[in-house]
Amino acid sequence: MPPVSSTTAAAPATAAAPPGPRRIPALPLAAVLTAALLGSLVCAVAVGSAGLGWGQVLRLLGAGLTGGRLEADEAAAYAIVWEIRLPRAVLAAVVGAGLAATGVAVQAMVRNALADPFVLGISSGASVGANAVLMFGAFASLGVWALSASAFVSALLAMVLVYLTARTAHGLTPLRLVLTGTAMSYGFSAVTALMVFAAARGEAARSAMMWLLGSLGGATWGSVPIAAVTVLAGLAYLARAAGQLDALAMGDETAASLGVDPDRLRRALFVVTAAVTGTVVAVSGAIGFVGLMVPHLARMLVGAGHRRLLLVAPLAGALLLVWVDIVSRTLLAPAELPVGVVTAAVGVPCFLLLMRRRAYAFGGGR
Amino acid sequence: MSTDGTGALDLAVDRVSVDLAGVRLVHEVTLTAAAGQVVGLVGPNGSGKSTLLRCVYRALRPAAGAVLLGGEEVHRLAPREAARRVAALPQEHTAEFDFTVAEVVGMGRLPHRRGALAGPSAADEQHCAAALDRVGAGHLAGRGFLSLSGGEKQRVLIARALVQEPRVLVLDEPTNHLDITHQLEVLALVREAGTTVLTALHDLNLAAGHCDLLYVLAEGRIVASGPPAEVLEPGLLAEVFKVRATPVRHPVTGAVQLLFDRLP
Known part of the structure; x- marks a missing residue:
């Protein structure tokens, strides 16, 4: 017979203790996340196909920040670090932060755990505008800004349409907002699909697909500040x-x-969400998962x-997206994976694991 | 508060009518509650009890008439200002987000918080802990609100209302879904809160036993008011609730209780 240990005798007492949700103190966690984010930005700048050494990357970053001197043969490497990789990494962080924050806001606004920033029809609305540019060269006079501008304007138009349709005499009710947004999304998606179908050019359809799944490849110092300020x-x-x-x-x-x-707050949240999501979508496409799962x-x-x-x-959203972008551009280099594919591949297992490990009341009692 | 005639009344509902979706649900209701009184609102389902209560805690705006708190019109106050004077336990059960009990109680300090970015102060936290202790729920502070039983939830919500430091507490069927122990416990806590109370109640015997004053609402109109023993008489109950009521004296407490059966 096995000896009775003292721990078995104590077990019922611990089992009877009330199950409080285990929580991590937010401020230390935020400090750790901030440090991790800064480290990850450096990683994102160091990792890539051009094969720059870590020491060189750090020296070039330092040179750019402090105005230090460069060796003559480092101009190309400096341009890669400062003009290509850094804006892209910073944009990833800005987009990730924006999507996560608006996800939090929208979930509270419509009081629905399944909502994300795109539930209000915004991404599908933006897709219509973006694809009009990609397929038919609309707004060509705007040059490199055509895609972003068109996506932003159509995202806002979509949200105004959803707002006006969902509005009643009693204000915006959560369920009406979600249902209207979802219904409109199907409509916008149909328009996008029709455009892809009508264009019937393989390459255009491919770029449309890439845009729908999100990409940070277009990051420049021209687009980052606008997005950063809005977010x-x-x-x-x-x-x-x-x-x-x-x-x-x-x-x-x-x-x-x-x-x-509640009505006034919901209206204000709607405007803020529209502006942030519209801007984010305009610079990065419709990156899914982050706004739903990070909250x-x-x-x-x-x-x-x-x-x-x-x-x-x-x-957390910024950290996730910085790493997702690193993976998306290095895994199959020189080809690039759409960001949406990687967010799902990285995020879904992490999320499911966390949900199983922690007692989390997900949209209902446990 | 104000020095005019209504100053002694913590709550005065003055000829309030309420429309919802173009239908008038409440017709020129007038009721009053003096400081510290527990006032009950009874009536059949759909008689407009909740609608009237929602006007008092500002979830609805009346189509006509006014709700006065200590002589001041609720709908003319800033929302935060009104929330410092009247707290509510609405009949609302949202189960999407798992706040802790401490977080739920802490929300009661929202109308008092200065500076939008300021978190709960040390004084706020003490206030909340004291309120939880007062309703006998101090041990629940770290629990998830969604994991509580119905009785525990009501106690926590009463604590949230207490930390609002209101003069008037509005309750919409606070004993709904509770077993008899918890029904009596919740009503005792409400009485001990020491505020002026306006509560809708379904159980007429509970209403009779716990209220100083009753108003009977039928089809959006007040049809009777006064001390419970006078108001809850068989003739009125037959007319309003369509039941036959037989008053009997409680053999132990001596209080008048009502027994019900269908009208012959």
Whole structure:
């Protein structure tokens, strides 16, 4: 007979303890994520087909920041680091942060765990505009800006259309918003599909596909600042509204009783989400998964409170997308994988693993 | 508060009518609650109880009339200002996001928080812990709100209302889905809160036992009001609820209780 150990006797007591959700303190986690993000940006600049050494990359980054002197033969390497890889890595971080933050906002806004920034019809709307450029050369007078401008304008038009259709005398109700956005998405997708079909050129269809799945290949210092400013402004607004988002997530009645006007807040969130998502989609295409899953990932780590969530989710989104981009451009180099393929390949297993390991009430009691 | 005649009344609903989707659900309802009173609102399903309560905590705007808190019109106050005077336990069960009990209670400090970026202060946290202890839920602080039982949830929501430091507490069927122990417990907690209370209740015996004053609502109109023993008489109950009510005296407490069966 095996000896009875003291641990078996103690087991019932620990089992009876109330199951509190395990949470990680948000501030230390944010510090770790920030450090990891900065390190990852350096990695993203160092890794690539041109075969620059780590030492050289660090020296070139330092030279650019401090105005240090370059060797004569380093001009090409300097251009690769500063004009190609760094803007791309920074854009990945900005896009990841923007999608994660708007994902948090939209999920609270429509009180639906399955919502993401694209549920309001924005990505499919932007696709129509982008494909009009890719397929038929629309807005050619705008030059290199044609694609981004067209995607941005059509994203906003799509959101205005969804807003006006979903609006009732009682304001925007969550379910109507989701249903209207979803229905409109199918409509926009049909228009995009029709354009791809009508163009009937293999290469155009391929670039349309690439755009739909997202790509950071077009990053330049021309596009990064606009995206960064919009995302930061959106983040600032959302951080200020964190307490109100908590109240809204509990329900419209509760929000009203806590001094938050749910209709007004929802309208403001709609505008902020539209601006941020429209900008992000315009510079990177429709990158899926990040806006849906990163908010949940962050909730599993720090809980549902929006102050902590809006600190951690953007950092996690930025970190994820920087690495996703590294993988997407190195795995099959010199060919590039669409970002959406890699976000799914990297993110889905991570997410499922975390969900199994942690007690997470996903859209309902446990 | 104000020094005029309505100052002594914490809550006055003055000829309030409410329309929803073009249909008038509440017709010129007038009711009052003096400081510290527990006022019950009873009536059949669909009589407009919830609709009227929603006007008091500002989830709805009346089509006509006014809701006065300490003499001031609720809908003229800033939303945060109103939320510092009236707290609510709405009938609303959202189960999408897993806040902890401490986070849910902390939301009650939202109307008091200065500076949008400021998190809960140390004083706020003490306030919340004290409120949780007061409703006997201190041990639940770290739990997920969604994992609580119905009785525990109501206690936590009462704690959230308490940290709002309201003068008036509005409750919409606070005993719904609770077993009898928890029904009595919740109503005792509400009484102990010390605020003026306006509560909708389905159970007429609970209403009779726990309210100082009752208003009976039928088809959006007040049809009777007064102390429970006067209001809950068989004739009115037959007319409003379509039941036959027989008052009996409780053999232990001596309180009048109602027994119900179908009208002959």
